[in-house]
Amino acid sequence: EIVLTQSPGTLSLSPGEGATLSCRSSQSISSSYLAWYQQKPGQAPRLLIYGASNRATGIPDRFSGSGSGTDFTLTISRLEPEDFAVFYCQQHGSSPHTFGQGTKLVIK
Amino acid sequence: EVQLVESGGGLGQPGGSLRLSCSASGFIFSNYWMHWVRQAPGKGLVWVSRISTDGSDTTYADPVKGRFTISRDNAKNTLYLQMNSLRAEDTAVYYCVRYSSWWGFEYWGQGTLVTVSS
Numbered sequence: 758e759i760v761l762t763q764s765p766g767t768l769s770l771s772p773g774e775g776a777t778l779s780c781r782s783s784q785s786i787s788s789s790y791l792a793w794y795q796q797k798p799g800q801a802p803r804l805l806i807y808g809a810s811n812r813a814t815g816i817p818d819r820f821s822g823s824g825s826g827t828d829f830t831l832t833i834s835r836l837e838p839e840d841f842a843v844f845y846c847q848q849h850g851s852s853p854h855t856f857g858q859g860t861k862l863v864i865k
Numbered sequence: 866e867v868q869l870v871e872s873g874g875g876l877g878q879p880g881g882s883l884r885l886s887c888s889a890s891g892f893i894f895s896n897y898w899m900h901w902v903r904q905a906p907g908k909g910l911v912w913v914s915r916i917s918t919d920g921s922d923t924t925y926a927d928p929v930k931g932r933f934t935i936s937r938d939n940a941k942n943t944l945y946l947q948m949n950s951l952r953a954e955d956t957a958v959y960y961c962v963r964y965s966s967w968w969g970f971e972y973w974g975q976g977t978l979v980t981v982s983s
Contacts, residue, residue, distance in 0.1 A: 792969035794910075801960055801973040802910060813968065845910055849969050852924050854900070856910040 759783055759848050763857035769865045776833040778860045780846035785826045790850030793822055793831045796859075797842045805844075806831060838864070867891040867972045869961045874977030877951045881981075887944040887961030887974055895919070895939040898964045901946050903957035904976075911957075914946065915964070928954070951981045 760783040770776055780791070788809035794802040804813040806822035809829055819834045833840055841864050846857040873885040887899070901913040914925045914935040923935050934947040944961055958976040965971055 790966075790969070794970070796910075801975055802970075803973070804969060804971050807968045807971075813971070847910075847969065849964070849966075852915070853926050854912045854915070854970075856912065859909045 758853055759786060759851060759855050761846050761848060761855055761857035763844075763846060763860045765860060766858070767861045767863060769863050770836055771865045772836050772838055774836050776831075776836055776840075776862060778831040778833075778844055778862075780824075780829040780831070780857050782827040782829070782848065786848045787850050788825050788829075790848055791822075791824070791829050792847045792849065794845045794847065795840075795842045796845065802845065833862075836862075867963065869963065869972060869974035871959065871961050871974045871977035874959065874979045877948070877955075877979060877981045879951060879953060879981055879983055881951050882947070882949045883951065883979060885946040885948065885959055885961075885977060885979070887946075889942045889944065889961075889963070892963070894937075894942040899935075899937060899944045900962040900964050900970065901935060901944075902960045902962055902970070902973075903955075904960070905954075905957045908957075913959070916944070948979070951979075953981050955979060956981050 762781045764779045791809040793806040796802040810822045821832045843859045868890045870888045877883045900915045916935045932950045936945045960976045961974040962970045963972040
């Protein structure tokens with residue numbers, strides 16, 4: 758089973774600042790099968806990034822993804838108030854389709 | 866518009882059974898693999914199970930293997946999760962998810978809460 762480890766667990770930032778979220782895999786995975794999701798309280802997760810670096814439909818360009826192999830990054834430039842949420846990375850290249858434990862982005 | 870609507874959640878007894886349903890609309894249901902993902906209260910996302918387009922191929926996470934059964938009725942555009950031998954640790958919101966190998970888990974239902982307690 759591929760284990761995804763996200764860091765930090767909690768990130769405290771102010772609107773307008775930039776955020777960098779990390780996702781590290783226990784083994785190399787194809788970038789094609791690395792996705793990022795955003796989840797707000799009481800809501801279902803929403804696909805943000807697919808294929809490690811491609812924004813899903815309707816996702817603002819302040820969200821970007823990068824990385825390869827075992828290290829992947831979600832970057833949010835110029836945080837907006839609506840961006841504060843929990844973010845999960847996921848690999849769907851092999852079963853089980855594991856998620857990271859999440860990074861909670863909170864307003865400072 | 867793609868819609869996934871789960872139902873069937875509620876209170877289940879330890880050792881008992883529940884069946885979840887997910888009604889799909891707005892897309893050709895039979896063209897997509899479908900998954901179930903769960904989230905215990907205050908916890909992260911955990912993949913549960915998946916099923917191929919025609920139902921012939923199914924996979925389960927180890928904690929539910931042998932107890933849960935995923936199935937689908939393409940004529941009714943509905944995905945199911947039969948949950949047997951329920952345990953307290955099965956308490957979670959269960960999400961129905963549409964999958965594509967290109968996008969990943971691209972559409973999620975709103976979730977249905979399963980609580981296992983006596």
